[in-house]
Structures are given as structure tokens and as C-alpha cells.
Amino acid sequence: xxxxxxxxxxxxxxxxxxxxxxxxxxxxxxxxxxxxxxxxxxxxxxxxxxxxxxxxxxxxxxxxxxxxxxxxxxxxxxxxxxxxxxxxxxxxxxxxxxxxxxxxxxxxxxxxxxxxxxxxxxxxxxxxxxxxxxxxxxxxxxxxxxxxxxxxxxxxxxxxxxxxxxxxxxxxxxxxxxxxxxxxxxxxxxxxxxxxxxxxxxxxxxxxxxxxxxxxxxxxxxxxxxxxxxxxxxxxxxxxxxxxxxxxxxxxxxxxxxxxxxxxxxxxxxxxxxxxxxxxxxxxxxxxxxxxxxxxxxxxxxxxxxxxxxxxxxxxxxxxxxxxxxxxxx
Amino acid sequence: xxxxxxxxxxxxxxxxxxxxxxxxxxxxxxxxxxxxxxxxxxxxxxxxxxxxxxxxxxxxxxxxxxxxxxxxxxxxxxxxxxxxxxxxxxxxxxxxxxxxxxxxxxxxxxxxxxxxxxxxxxxxxxxxxxxxxxxxxxxxxxxxxxxxxxxxxxxxxxxxxxxxxxxxxxxxxxxxxxxxxxxxxxxxxxxxxxxxxxxxxxxxxxxxxxxxxxxxxxxxxxxxxxxxxxxxxxxxxxxxxxxxxxxxxxxxxxxxxxxxxxxxxxxxxxxxxxxxxxxxxxxxxxxxxxxxxxxxxxxxxxxxxxxxxxxxxxxxxxxxxxxxxxxxxx
Numbered sequence: 222x223x224x225x226x227x228x229x230x231x232x233x234x235x236x237x238x239x240x241x242x243x244x245x246x247x248x249x250x251x252x253x254x255x256x257x258x259x260x261x262x263x264x265x266x267x268x269x270x271x272x273x274x275x276x277x278x279x280x281x282x283x284x285x286x287x288x289x290x291x292x293x294x295x296x297x298x299x300x301x302x303x304x305x306x307x308x309x310x311x312x313x314x315x316x317x318x319x320x321x322x323x324x325x326x327x328x329x330x331x332x333x334x335x336x337x338x339x340x341x342x343x344x345x346x347x348x349x350x351x352x353x354x355x356x357x358x359x360x361x362x363x364x365x366x367x368x369x370x371x372x373x374x375x376x377x378x379x380x381x382x383x384x385x386x387x388x389x390x391x392x393x394x395x396x397x398x399x400x401x402x403x404x405x406x407x408x409x410x411x412x413x414x415x416x417x418x419x420x421x422x423x424x425x426x427x428x429x430x431x432x433x434x435x436x437x438x439x440x441x442x443x444x445x446x447x448x449x450x451x452x453x454x455x456x457x458x459x460x461x462x463x464x465x466x467x468x469x470x471x472x473x474x475x476x477x478x479x480x481x482x483x484x485x486x487x488x489x490x491x492x493x494x495x496x497x498x499x500x501x502x503x504x505x506x507x508x509x510x511x512x513x514x515x516x517x518x519x520x521x522x523x524x525x526x527x528x529x530x531x532x533x534x535x536x537x538x539x540x541x542x543x544x545x546x547x548x549x550x551x
Numbered sequence: 552x553x554x555x556x557x558x559x560x561x562x563x564x565x566x567x568x569x570x571x572x573x574x575x576x577x578x579x580x581x582x583x584x585x586x587x588x589x590x591x592x593x594x595x596x597x598x599x600x601x602x603x604x605x606x607x608x609x610x611x612x613x614x615x616x617x618x619x620x621x622x623x624x625x626x627x628x629x630x631x632x633x634x635x636x637x638x639x640x641x642x643x644x645x646x647x648x649x650x651x652x653x654x655x656x657x658x659x660x661x662x663x664x665x666x667x668x669x670x671x672x673x674x675x676x677x678x679x680x681x682x683x684x685x686x687x688x689x690x691x692x693x694x695x696x697x698x699x700x701x702x703x704x705x706x707x708x709x710x711x712x713x714x715x716x717x718x719x720x721x722x723x724x725x726x727x728x729x730x731x732x733x734x735x736x737x738x739x740x741x742x743x744x745x746x747x748x749x750x751x752x753x754x755x756x757x758x759x760x761x762x763x764x765x766x767x768x769x770x771x772x773x774x775x776x777x778x779x780x781x782x783x784x785x786x787x788x789x790x791x792x793x794x795x796x797x798x799x800x801x802x803x804x805x806x807x808x809x810x811x812x813x814x815x816x817x818x819x820x821x822x823x824x825x826x827x828x829x830x831x832x833x834x835x836x837x838x839x840x841x842x843x844x845x846x847x848x849x850x851x852x853x854x855x856x857x858x859x860x861x862x863x864x865x866x867x868x869x870x871x872x873x874x875x876x877x878x879x880x881x
Contacts, residue, residue: 275646278608308638316605
């Protein structure tokens with residue numbers, strides 16, 4: 222077996238976020254589904270952006286946020302994703318490398334510009350995302366290096382990858398390589414509408430290919446098309462080795478064949494922007510696993526990370542998360 | 552006399568800020584002068600950016616921040632400045648228009664990309680700026696529409712415009728047009744090192760061409776090459792109609808031939824990032840003047856704006872400044 226080079230290798234859409242605060246009326250006026258991630262084409266993105274107020278740009282992308290968190294917590298991380306060779310692509314590449322993540326994926330020189338996600342943050346701190354995939358559609362199996370996957374303890378994949386066809390192929394290749402090498406595969410279900418778009422395939426993934434599953438309440442009930450959290454939890458139990466199911470302020474439930482843990486949410490003074498909450502939750506959890514911690518401790522680390530990221534604008538942690546966790550967990 | 556179309560027309564370098572928190576050791580390691588604005592070329596900008604951590608991008612530029620604040624406060628504002636036709640240029644143009652500022656300047660299609668300012672924010676909330684002027688060097692007299700200047704009650708100019716030669720010519724043309732039309736000219740001295748670079752010319756401006764001067768303590772003492780704030784204040788009195796001199800937590804002093812006001816600083820819970828403090832101070836002051844308020848009230852409005860902008864990251868106001876001022880001043 223090859224040596225482990227990365228604790229976590231993440232594959233995802235490489236996106237720069239544009240965060241703009243707005244009232245709920247803005248969502249209504251523009252027909253946006255609150256809390257969801259909606260795919261938009263270039264024209265719709267232009268039209269929405271023109272209607273939005275002054276923004277703040279920061280690197281985003283679900284799996285990218287997660288590996289950035291993993292690296293910030295001191296583990297070895299790598300990211301695979303596609304930017305264009307443009308200013309936003311440079312910003313994305315700079316930011317993910319600056320936090321210590323290895324990022325080897327060559328930028329696209331033809332085709333669409335770097336992906337942007339226009340995020341409307343309403344006064345209740347909820348984020349509504351409108352993603353123009355741009356260069357992400359250029360990601361394909363050719364970008365997946367099977368040797369790197371084999372050298373990664375956990376390969377972490379975002380469900381959003383099933384939207385661009387080439388990225389889905391990259392996802393499948395990476396998953397196969399990880400399993401062939403005896404490594405773990407982790408999946409985030411990403412978004413309940415994304416689950417809706419790909420339910421049958423996601424069900425197959427969860428039952429047959431995924432070791433560690435991350436999902437929030439909306440996503441897991443959408444996956445199993447059930448009405449209650451408990452019913453969804455009973456369904457997922459035994460489908461994959463570990464399922465970490467998050468429920469916002471109600472905390473999270475972690476289930477395996479033998480174990481069952483209910484972890485309370487970390488207290489937060491004021492929730493400012495929930496962008497990235499699930500991503501940093503996964504980062505804390507995977508870091509805990511890499512450090513050989515118990516499942517309840519992994520859950521606490523995950524919750525501490527999520528609490529930090531929702532207490533400010535933007536999807537990447539600002540505080541010294543490592544020190545924060547050291548302080549609370551030792 | 553033509554009708555007034557804008558309360559304030561601002562001319563300045565059109566810049567996108569890249570804000571990155573860092574320890575003081577970073578400044579030492581890279582030879583950066585704390586609190587100052589240093590001009591850097593493309594290579595030095597690349598090198599510094601590579602060494603910096605994960606950033607947040609937001610529209611900046613001194614006069615641009617000021618007119619954005621003026622518009623946010625409900626006055627009619629226009630901006631003249633040069634971006635390149637690229638992603639950062641689009642972000643700049645979007646953000647300044649989104650807040651209600653008219654921005655007609657055509658983007659450059661040749662030459663350097665849109666200007667960036669790499670801003671290191673240290674734990675004491677001080678900002679150290681490294682500006683790559685990029686497309687700003689393309690601004691010239693051809694971008695100044697004398698009819699628009701004549702239709703603006705106040706033309707606001709940043710001292711930084713004296714760094715790129717073409718922009719300096721634009722400055723001089725605009726100032727001449729404003730005076731010919733019987734309008735007011737306002738100037739911000741921008742930065743003590745900028746004052747150092749252009750002292751003789753700035754002295755001439757202040758004595759003969761400027762009606763309203765904004766300067767902080769370092770800038771005004773640098774201008775007159777004196778050791779004390781009081782000495783600088785005595786020197787500037789009578790040189791221009793109104794001088795608004797800011798002293799951070801010590802508040803501000805406003806002097807005219809006949810009046811003299813000492814305005815205390817607004818209380819701030821926690822200073823996070825001082826980027827834009829002077830710019831929003833000027834915005835509040837000019838808005839007060841446009842509304843025909845007394846000088847002490849103008850000073851209060853200015854201070855309330857500055858207090859808001861330093862209580863978060865970034866150089867543009869996040870809170871509803873109009874409501875904030877309404878609340879405090881009526």
C-alpha cells in the first residue's frame with residue numbers, strides 16, 4: 222500500500238462567492254428559493270448581479286471550503302477542481318494554497334470564466350445561492366490522478382459534482398480509485414434540490430460506495446423521501462459506515478451500525494451568515510477522524526467549526542480554529 | 552449657472568481591495584511601513600500576494616469609498632476613475648453603481664489590469680496598504696467632463712491622484728472647471744507619504760485652490776513639516792475655507808476663519824479594521840454640508856460614519872448609515 226500523503230483530498234466545484242446582504246423582498250422579487258442552491262446561466266447571473274447591492278468576494282466552493290478547514294486545523298489536504306485562468310481563478314488558487322492546501326489542477330484557458338456563486342444573505346443570516354458554474358464544467362476524469370487518490374486517507378466528494386457531466390465522471394473515477402486502494406470515501410449531499418436532481422444515483426452511492434456521509438435534515442429526508450428526521454435516520458443506518466446528520470441549532474446526530482450519538486450545537490452569540498456551515502462541519506469531523514478521535518469528539522470539533530463560520534460573513538473560518546478546538550476539547 | 556445634478560462628484564483611483572489579516576511580524580518580514588500606503592509594481596504585488604494569507608475582496612479606492620458613502624447617505628453622487636475591462640473592473644463598477652453612484656468612465660481595454668490594493672490588517676486593526684495602480688494610470692484629462700463638474704456642487708479629489716501623471720492632469724482640469732463654475736473643491740491629503748511626495752504642490756493647492764480640506768494628524772503635520780497638531784492647525788487656518796482635521800480616537804477639529812470646533816470621536820465597541828475611516832469621515836461631512844447642516848453637525852455625521860466603518864472589515868459601510876445618523880442626530 223502506498224504511503225499516506227494527504228489526510229483528506231477534496232474534489233469539488235471551484236467557486237468564488239459574491240456575498241451581498243439583502244432583505245427577503247429581494248428573494249421574492251427575483252423568484253429565488255430561500256436557503257437553496259440554484260444553478261444559473263451566464264445571462265441570469267448577469268441579471269441577478271445587476272440587481273444586487275455592493276458585495277464582498279471570497280473564495281468558496283463546498284468541498285474547497287472543507288479542505289481549507291481541514292488544512293487550517295493542521296491536517297494535510299489537497300483540492301481538485303477547475304478554475305479558468307483569470308482574475309477570479311487566481312484569487313481562488315491563491316486563497317486555497319494560502320491556507321496550506323495543495324492545489325495542482327491546471328486552470329482552463331478556453332471556455333467559460335471561473336465560477337461565481339451569487340449569495341444573498343437575508344437578515345435571518347440564511348444564505349440563498351445562485352451558482353454560475355463557469356469553468357467547473359471543464360473538470361473531468363483527466364483531472365483525477367489515481368495515485369494521489371490512493372495516497373489520500375479520505376477522498377471527500379460534494380454532491381454538487383453531479384451537476385456538470387464531466388465532474389460527475391471525475392467523481393466516479395475518484396471514488397473507484399479510492400475504493401480500489403482501500404481508502405475511505407466521504408460524500409456531502411450538498412443541497413436538498415441537488416438530492417432531488419440525482420436521487421436514484423445518490424441512493425446507490427450511499428448504499429454501495431460511500432463510507433462517511435454528511436447531510437443536513439432537509440437533504441437526508443429528501444434522499445429517502447420521508448417526512449421525519451427520525452425516519453430518514455433509521456433508513457440511512459447501515460447504508461454507510463458513518464452518517465453525520467446535521468440539524469442547525471438542534472445539533473447533530475452521528476450514526477453507525479453500532480453507535481448512535483446526539484451532539485448539541487455549540488452556542489453562538491449571533492448568527493451572521495450561515496454560508497459554509499455544513500462545509501466547515503465536515504472539515505472538523507474529518508480532521509477528528511484523521512486524528513483518531515472518538516465519534517462524539519469528531520462531532521464536537523465539527524460543531525465548533527460550524528459555530529465559528531456562521532458568526533461572520535463568508536464561508537471560510539476567520540478565527541484560529543485549531544486554537545479554538547484545543548481550548549474546548551484539548 | 553447650470554443646475555446642480557450631483558451633490559458630490561469624486562475623482563480617484565478605482566481600486567479593488569484585497570484584505571488579509573496578518574501579524575505584525577509579516578510587516579517586518581516584508582519591509583512594509585505600518586499604516587502607510589505604498590505603491591508597488593506588478594512583480595512586487597505578485598510577490599506580496601503570494602506571501603499573504605486567504606483574503607476577502609471588496610471595492611475600495613479612497614474617493615470611491617467617499618462617494619459610495621455620500622450615496623448611501625442619500626445624496627446624489629458621481630464617480631470618475633479608471634478600471635480595466637476585466638473581472639475586478641466589473642466588480643468595482645457593479646459595487647459603486649449598486650449603492651447609487653453614477654459611474655460613466657469608460658473602462659480601459661488595453662494596458663494594465665484593474666488596480667488592486669493588498670491590505671494587511673494587523674491585530675491592532677491598523678491597515679497597511681500596498682497599491683498596484685494598474686489601469687489607474689490610464690486616467691487622464693479626457694475622462695473629465697467639464698459640464699458634469701459644473702453641475703456638481705462639490706468636486707472631491709484624493710491626493711493619491713498625484714501619483715499617476717495622467718490622473719494629476721485630470722485633477723487639475725477638474726479643479727479648474729469647478730472653480731470656473733463657482734463650485735466648491737474638496738481635497739483629501741490621503742496619506743502622509745503621499746504628502747511627502749508632493750508637498751510643494753499640495754501646499755499650493757491648499758492655499759490657493761481648495762475650499763474644503765480633509766487631513767489626519769500625520770498628513771497635516773507632514774504638510775507643514777511641524778511637530779505638533781496645534782502648530783499644523785494654526786498653519787492651515789485661513790489657507791482654505793474649511794479644514795476638517797481628524798485624530799483617530801481623539802476625535803476631530805474643524806477650523807474656518809471664524810469658527811473652531813472640537814468634535815469627540817464616536818464610541819466604538821471594538822475596532823476591527825480602520826480601512827476607509829478617513830474616506831467615510833469625508834462622506835459624512837460632505838453629506839452634512841450638502842444638507843446645509845452646521846459644521847459641528849457635519850463633524851458628528853462624519854464621526855458616526857467613521858465609527859461604523861472601523862467596526863468591521865472593509866472600507867465601505869455595511870450598516871444603514873442613514874438610519875444610524877437619523878437615530879443619533881435627527
